[in-house]
Amino acid sequence: MASSGSGYDLSSSTFSPDGRIFQIEYAAKAVENAGTMLGLRCRDGVVLAVEKPLLNKMLVAKTTGRRIHTVDEHAGVAITGFVSDGRQIVNRAREEASSYDETYGTKIPPQTLASRLSTYVHYFTLHGALRPFGASTLVAAYDPATKKHSLHMVEPSGVSYEYFGAAAGRGRQPARTEMEKLAINPKTSASGGEEELITCAEAVKQLAKIIYTLHDESKDKPFELEMSWLSEGTGWKHAGVPKAVIAEATVWAKKEIEEAEDESEDDEMEE
């Protein structure tokens, strides 16, 4: 590790001499060691994907330990890190969404939801009696007023940004590299339009491929791929990606990875 805490890391209400709060960094470490989580804003919606490690062969995997949760009709949230910490964030998100609707009579705008969660998570970094959340949260939501869909990520420090593509967990560095190729920033691309982005249907396959590529058969536990989307196709309602579609994407992903391996083997042999 870069520096040992040496006494400045015992409480989240203590700065270190070089201006860091170690407890927050340690919380981020908890997320870094957890299953990979990806979110991609597509042309026609947002897709979320989480690598859910199957801790125990005896686990009934289908419903236990879900990582992706519906927070309101038009909003879904994915978590990685300490799942129990993540559950608290999910519950808070549901409360924020329903109380906003009760007060203002409209669905909570994505930016507002992300900022409410941000404030909530940040609160836990300010008190000596509390510890920061050891979970990162991806928020996929649609704003019926502006007709725009968006993706935000809230980190254990309480910062939240809007992303075209976001990744957290074990494989986030290589995932980001791969996703950059898919989530071209319309402002910086030459032709500049939203048409440059891929569709949700395509993203499901690509994200599955990224997760399978990053997963190390020998080192990591076997996993289940949980995916959800919020798109024009679902009527802008957050829903699980149909299991058949995930299965198809998995088959395609594995084939692509095999073909890429064969190609690189051929290259090696030629040398």
Added chain:
Amino acid sequence: AQAMAGNQATTRPITTGTSVLGIKYRGGVMLAADTLCSYGNMAKYKNAKRLLSVNSNTLVGASGEYSDLQSISDLLKANALADRCTADSLYEEDNNEECAKEVWSYLRAVMYNRRNKMNPLWNDVVVAGFKQNTDGTTSDTPFLGVVDKIGTAYEDDILATGFGGYIALPLMREKYRADMEEGEARALLEDCLRILFYRDCRALNRVQIAKVTKEGGVLVSDPYELDTFWDYEGFKQNKGSLGTDGGW
């Protein structure tokens, strides 16, 4: 246990809707109501929706205080959304929405609880949809029930609230058959609504019909107007000169 100090309990309804009619037919349940909300003697809101869907397979309609119906509707819709969010699975086909019978039971608890605090929701609420199988899936058996402002819960094949109980219910009971076709049921309800418009001074001939079926889910019609015929001898006759009490 009255309402909190400084607040008053509900003692009388202000903006009110009149009868709601309900009938089971072959393949589903149908509700009917007019679109009038009266403000005492004034016909104030002539396009008020008193029939609403609560989830994809349950219909609710109410007579009485309109603001209380709006509050009940918000409550039931929030429940439906919370169920959807907290369900075990992200997939609709795995999850069960509250069926009509559950909504009816829940409403009974709500209404009775308010009555016990001497602060009722001043409505007669009709719930239409389907029952639930023992495994939790929605049954094919249609369900029609009513809950009143004091928490009485009752289910039957034909229901009517308010004035409808006096005027429409006898007509519906006479014509009802368990295997009625949708068209027959609709014609019967429209006829009842028309007669209610003749006889109930708080009724209107602008109406809505709504149905729930297993395949089609919930369908609420747009409001439309019923034709009326005022040239019956019985209407034109000068009843005052007959030597009776001058009534019907």
